[in-house]
């Protein structure tokens with residue numbers, strides 16, 4: 443493991459909680475790029491997955507399922523001031539872990555805001571409390587209690603995470619390519635005004651994963667390229683999106699929130715059954731799932747321009763996820779099973795034969811119409827770049843590495859989201875693992891090229907209305 447840039451020196455120990463697809467993929471990158479001996483990296487899994495990989499890298503592994511009752515005692519025995527907790531688990535509350543890290547005095551990062559097991563699908567909770575909006579609200583409230591506290595980076599994988607940095611890079615690209623003179627904005631207000639002045643109405647996190655294996659999905663099996671538990675949970679949550687000020691009407695079954703910043707809405711249906719029109723350069727036009735994600739809410743919130751106490755500008759933002767084809771089949775079967783998860787689950791890794799994860803941000807409504815900026819990482823390139831990864835996990839762990847380096851360099855930033863970090867520093871660390879980075883303009887709109895077999899109602903005057911995007 444020589445010849446790799448050491449991005450930061452870390453004096454404490456790193457505890458990786460969760461050694462599934464993300465945790466396993468992260469371990470080799472940590473050892474390569476942090477100046478940190480392997481004796482100071484330890485792993486905890488809720489099951490035995492990842493134990494062999496940890497052992498092969500000379501790392502201590504413990505099987506230790508955490509619960510609300512045992513997590514504080516078990517982690518206090520294993521973490522000290524100056525350490526780093528990397529949360530790559532499912533079913534362990536991010537907010538509880540962040541609070542504990544503030545108490546102990548250690549750094550923290552996760553890739554999504556997880557609640558304790560079962561909260562995503564708890565029938566007794568009203569839909570608005572099972573949203574990512576609610577989860578994020580709790581994390582933002584916690585952040586207010588620890589200004590300048592030990593750095594905790596919230597929701598910093600590929601998406602949520604990296605895509606927020608892609609948005610900033612895309613804004614700079616569009617300004618350059620449309621002759622809009624601007625310096626790189628310094629803070630939230632400047633970034634929000636830049637997005638407004640460029641005329642952007644909507645941002646899609648547009649992802650098409652084409653990874654494929656000849657070992658096809660079997661009946662009763664859910665197959666994906668990352669956590670099946672994670673995808674099932676977020677797919678079962680209400681569909682949700684950041685809601686722009688240009689939108690004329692709420693979709694059928696949509697509600698606004700009764701608490702918090704008010705930058706988002708949710709639909710009375712799960713994301714796994716909700717589809718939206720979007721576009722990526724390699725795929726072209728496609729239907730993606732309107733899966734709820736933290737970045738949809740944080741983007742719309744961050745890029746809000748306030749005037750006289752009212753939001754005068756805010757973009758619409760949502761995820762438009764076309765997972766790999768076997769995951770599409772899995773979702774179809776899941777829907778038919780009335781959203782009861784299949785008895786068997788498989789994360790595709792070594793068996794993948796071919797395919798690319800094309801993950802980027804699609805900025806819509808500016809002078810050149812549509813601009814997609816993001817990563818195209820093939821499975822072949824992912825394997826050349828790092829062991830124990832597929833294309834999807836490598837995009838995630840590159841972002842975790844970038845977030846960790848930033849946290850080590852900024853240890854007293856408190857509890858932050860991607861938007862509050864230095865986008866260029868994170869990208870600098872992550873880019874070598876993202877394959878081809880592409881920035882592509884297009885004349886795509888959600889109403890262009892539709893085969894008008896039926897008298898569909900479209901808003902042709904304003905193609906960027908969400909009513910044109912949602913598949914009815």
Ligand SMILES: NC(=O)c1ccc[n+]([C@@H]2O[C@H](COP(=O)([O-])OP(=O)(O)OC[C@H]3O[C@@H](n4cnc5c(N)ncnc54)[C@H](O)[C@@H]3O)[C@@H](O)[C@H]2O)c1
Nearest residue numbers: 460461462463464488489508531532599600601602669672
């Ligand atoms: N932001 C992103 O781009 C992105 C992408 C992929 C995954 N994720 C998130 O990253 C997390 C991990 O994803 P993954 O694909 O590695 O998941 P995975 O299902 O492959 O692995 C989950 C890990 O969590 C552990 N775990 C489960 N319950 C536990 C408990 N009670 N105590 C301790 N450990 C427990 C499991 O043993 C396993 O090691 C998930 O929250 C997922 O949503 C984020």
